[in-house]
Amino acid sequence: MRKQASQLVVLVMSLLFSVMVLAAIDTFTFTDQDTQDRFKVLTEELRCPKCDGQSIAGSNAPIANDLRSIVYQKLESGESDQQIVDFMVDRYGEFVLYRPKTTGKTQWLWYGPIAFGVIGVLVLGTIVLRSRSRDGYDEDLDEEHQSKLDVVRQMLDEKDSTGRAE
Amino acid sequence: MKRVFLLLPLLVLMALGVLFFRGLSLDDTVPSALIAKPFPVFSLPSLEEPGTTLTEGILKGQVSLVNVWGSWCPTCYAEHPYLLELAEQGVVIFGMNYKDEGDKAIAWLNKLGDPYRTNFVDADGRLGIDLGVRGAPETFLVDADGVIRYKHEGEVNARVWNDIFEPILAQLNQEREGKK
Numbered sequence: 001m002r003k004q005a006s007q008l009v010v011l012v013m014s015l016l017f018s019v020m021v022l023a024a025i026d027t028f029t030f031t032d033q034d035t036q037d038r039f040k041v042l043t044e045e046l047r048c049p050k051c052d053g054q055s056i057a058g059s060n061a062p063i064a065n066d067l068r069s070i071v072y073q074k075l076e077s078g079e080s081d082q083q084i085v086d087f088m089v090d091r092y093g094e095f096v097l098y099r100p101k102t103t104g105k106t107q108w109l110w111y112g113p114i115a116f117g118v119i120g121v122l123v124l125g126t127i128v129l130r131s132r133s134r135d136g137y138d139e140d141l142d143e144e145h146q147s148k149l150d151v152v153r154q155m156l157d158e159k160d161s162t163g164r165a166e
Numbered sequence: 167m168k169r170v171f172l173l174l175p176l177l178v179l180m181a182l183g184v185l186f187f188r189g190l191s192l193d194d195t196v197p198s199a200l201i202a203k204p205f206p207v208f209s210l211p212s213l214e215e216p217g218t219t220l221t222e223g224i225l226k227g228q229v230s231l232v233n234v235w236g237s238w239c240p241t242c243y244a245e246h247p248y249l250l251e252l253a254e255q256g257v258v259i260f261g262m263n264y265k266d267e268g269d270k271a272i273a274w275l276n277k278l279g280d281p282y283r284t285n286f287v288d289a290d291g292r293l294g295i296d297l298g299v300r301g302a303p304e305t306f307l308v309d310a311d312g313v314i315r316y317k318h319e320g321e322v323n324a325r326v327w328n329d330i331f332e333p334i335l336a337q338l339n340q341e342r343e344g345k346k
Contacts, residue, residue, distance in 0.1 A: 049300045062265070063300065066291055091298040093199035 028072045035075050042071050042081060045099060049092045198306075198317035199298055205232070205312050206296035213263050213271055213285035220286040225312045229338055230258040232306040233282070233322075234294065236266040237274040239302040245321040246278050252327070253281035261285035264294055264302050307331060309338055 030036040043057035048064040056064040056071070067088070074084050088096045100106040200206075205222045212218040225232070233249060235242040253259055261282035263271045268287065275282075288294055297306070300319060307316040316334050318326060 049298070062291075066295060070295065089199065091199060091295060092300075093197065093298070 200314045208293045210286040232260045234262045234264045234304040236264045237270040242303045249281040263287045265291045
């Protein structure tokens with residue numbers, strides 16, 4: 001019984017140990033949870049320079065691997081998120097930021113869609129309001145058009161009434 | 167007059183069409199963030215003499231190219247003959263052997279010819295990151311003060327040389343004339 005127990009302990013220990021070795025190769029070990037969270041956020045917000053449309057967290061390109069380990073080293077050596085982002089921008093340009101800064105040209109990216117949305121709502125609103133306020137007569141028609149329209153309406157009415165009479 | 171406004175959506179749509187169609191053929195290269203900045207500080211072994219350390223100081227004193235290459239890189243193979251041609255014309259080319267193995271790199275130069283004045287070895291790609299290298303080949307144009315003036319991603323060939331490098335070199339010459 002005791003022998004079995006000790007064998008079990010050895011088994012459990014060896015399993016635990018093998019997991020630890022794998023962890024050291026496969027992922028980074030962080031000093032605390034906060035650093036790990038910052039690593040996750042940073043690597044997801046930094047764009048892989050070689051592969052459009054992937055973050056350095058999501059890419060297996062060699063360059064993404066390199067940049068991940070640099071982010072890791074810098075976090076562990078106590079650099080702030082801003083310092084790390086600046087490091088990347090100094091080397092790869094604003095291209096590496098998935099959330100570009102709101103300066104100069106990138107203002108269009110940030111506020112453009114909102115502006116277009118507002119314009120769209122205004123146009124739509126105007127059209128709806130106008131068509132509601134219209135009471136059979138179009139305010140914008142000049143007198144000549146209006147009189148022609150009146151004639152047409154009259155003709156239609158007459159046709160309508162004769163139609164019903166038949 | 168009102169009729170004209172009816173055409174507006176169509177015109178906007180057509181303008182967007184033209185814009186997006188142009189986008190299809192746009193270059194996907196990213197301009198280097200290091201243009202007009204000094205070549206990053208480095209201290210790396212020489213490929214030819216592994217005992218010797220080379221620094222960014224070697225880039226000062228003449229206009230030169232720094233070519234990022236590796237024996238694993240097919241496009242480097244494609245551009246190699248043109249680099250030999252440039253070297254023959256007297257263009258100074260430094261090689262940055264990027265993420266390569268020393269013996270393979272030496273074998274490559276022995277077999278294909280050596281256009282480089284000298285090579286420094288960036289085995290782990292750390293200088294590559296300081297340079298914003300995205301892949302190989304990349305070619306930096308460095309002026310006599312050791313300042314990066316242009317970076318080209320991909321193959322350097324006669325067309326790229328004549329269309330892009332020559333005008334910048336002419337501008338560098340003009341600047342030098344101006345200083346005199």
